[in-house]
Amino acid sequence: xxxxxxxxxxxADAMFGDLEGAKRFYGEVLGWTFGxxxxxxxxxxxxxxxxxxxxxxxxxxxxxxxxxxxxxxxASPDAAATAGRIREAGGEIVMEPMRVDDFxxxxxxxxxxxxxxxxxxxxxxxGFEAMAxxxxxxxxxxxxxxxxxxxxxxxxxxxxxxxxxxDDGVDFRxxxxxxxxxxxxxxxxxxxxxxxxxxxxxxxxxxxxDAAVARATALGGVLRxxxxxxxxxxxxxxxxxxxxxxxxxxxxxxxxxxxxVTDVS
Numbered sequence: 001x002x003x004x005x006x007x008x009x010x011x012a013d014a015m016f017g018d019l020e021g022a023k024r025f026y027g028e029v030l031g032w033t034f035g036x037x038x039x040x041x042x043x044x045x046x047x048x049x050x051x052x053x054x055x056x057x058x059x060x061x062x063x064x065x066x067x068x069x070x071x072x073x074x075a076s077p078d079a080a081a082t083a084g085r086i087r088e089a090g091g092e093i094v095m096e097p098m099r100v101d102d103f104x105x106x107x108x109x110x111x112x113x114x115x116x117x118x119x120x121x122x123x124x125x126x127g128f129e130a131m132a133x134x135x136x137x138x139x140x141x142x143x144x145x146x147x148x149x150x151x152x153x154x155x156x157x158x159x160x161x162x163x164x165x166x167d168d169g170v171d172f173r174x175x176x177x178x179x180x181x182x183x184x185x186x187x188x189x190x191x192x193x194x195x196x197x198x199x200x201x202x203x204x205x206x207x208x209x210d211a212a213v214a215r216a217t218a219l220g221g222v223l224r225x226x227x228x229x230x231x232x233x234x235x236x237x238x239x240x241x242x243x244x245x246x247x248x249x250x251x252x253x254x255x256x257x258x259x260x261v262t263d264v265s
Contacts, residue, residue: 004075006082007158007177009140010127011073011120012202013056014244019043022057022068025240029216029248030135030204049135054128054204068244070202071108072140073118074158075127079105082119082157089156090149097121111153113146114198132205138249139203139232141184143192147171150185151264163261174261201237202246209234209250216240216248229255 004010016022019037026032026047032054035046047055060066076082079097086093086109094116095108104126107119120127130136144150151173154160160175160183171187188198206212209227216238217223224245226236234253239245 004122004127005177006074006076007154007160008075008180008182009072009137010075010122011055011118012070012137013044013058013073013118014068014070015058015060016068016242016244017060018242019045019057019059022240022242025216025219025221026057028219029212029221029238030206032135049130049133052129052133052136053125054130054136068240068242069116069199070244070246071116071118072200072202073106073120073127076107076119076121079107079119079121082121083107083109085157086119089153091153091157111142111144111198112149113144113153115142115144115150115200117200132251134205134207136205137202138205138251139184139247141186141201141203142198143186143188143201144198145188145192146198147173147185147187154183154185162264164264166260166262173264199245203235203249204246206248206250207252209236209248209253212236212248213238229253231256231258 023034032047037043037045044058046053083093083097090112092110094110097105097107099105102123104123105121110116128137132138142150163174165172173185174181175183213236220241222239224237224239231254233249233251235247235249237247
């Protein structure tokens with residue numbers, strides 16, 4: 001894959017206290033296979049769909065044994081420069097840019113509304129080797145209780161343009177990079193329990209949404225939403241046995257008309 005334009009979602013990983021349990025769960029639900037754990041890099045374990053790298057799972061670092069959650073990384077040609085813009089836009093650097101051998105440089109940050117995300121400056125590891133194929137990443141959405149803060153922040157950092165969905169029932173925005181829509185933003189309402197933090201929800205592609213939900217719940221996962229048909233595909237949101245939230249999306253099963261959107265100046 002060629003290096004992606006800055007701001008393109010390019011990688012996802014998650015920390016799990018029970019790494020073997022996570023591998024069993026995602027191996028069954030998404031069909032992943034796993035590389036050898038690299039003790040040199042904190043037992044970082046690469047996940048593969050049909051032989052292509054699609055994510056990673058890692059054990060928590062000492063002092064970071066909080067609930068498991070997925071982290072989405074955005075591509076950057078210069079992680080230090082991106083970190084500077086994150087600060088200028090009111091965000092916080094959680095982990096300063098750190099070179100990971102010749103694989104690349106990573107950085108962790110938090111937007112002004114509390115959404116944690118990563119930056120990845122690719123080296124020999126450029127990011128996803130597959131997208132929108134079964135088992136691979138296909139979409140992500142920022143979930144925030146303070147949409148105004150996120151709406152100002154992400155375009156300031158990544159030069160996104162924005163479109164607002166015309167729907168009185170939901171506050172949903174789309175961020176574009178050039179001609180491509182790369183990220184969604186959902187305003188969290190009171191329907192979300194107060195203990196659910198702002199976050200980025202990552203979607204993985206599946207061939208059959210209902211079958212993936214059945215596999216997940218049989219393995220101790222929790223169905224949080226759906227399955228539901230949409231113009232984008234049939235999807236559901238799940239919690240894995242260690243508490244990490246993610247969604248599955250069958251891109252081939254679509255229903256309804258595409259929503260109307262309005263450009264945001």
